[in-house]
Amino acid sequence: xxxxxxxxxxxxxxxxxxxxxxxxxxxxxxxxxxxxxxxxxxxxxxxxxxxxxxxxxxxxxxxxxxxxxxxxxxxxxxx
Numbered sequence: 132x133x134x135x136x137x138x139x140x141x142x143x144x145x146x147x148x149x150x151x152x153x154x155x156x157x158x159x160x161x162x163x164x165x166x167x168x169x170x171x172x173x174x175x176x177x178x179x180x181x182x183x184x185x186x187x188x189x190x191x192x193x194x195x196x197x198x199x200x201x202x203x204x205x206x207x208x209x210x
Contacts, residue, residue, distance in 0.1 A: 132196065139192020140185050148184035152177050 156172050163170035 135192055135196045136189065139188045143188020143192075144181055144185050147188075148181040151184075152180060 159170040159172060162168055
């Protein structure tokens with residue numbers, strides 16, 4: 132169970148949280164460089180976004196694992 136928890140959180144945080152934050156910052160700075168619209172990236176918004184991403188990844192990683200049918204199955208399917 133701990134592998135499922137750690138895998139779902141790590142994949143969601145790095146897959147969506149960090150990459151999305153970097154991509155959003157690059158887009159914001161690009162827009163600020165070419166337009167008069169100012170861009171500010173606050174630390175609390177980055178932390179909040181990555182935290183919510185971790186919670187969503189935790190939920191969607193645990194929910195399928197906690198279903199009654201998932202715990203009765205073998206990890207290797209046989210025919």
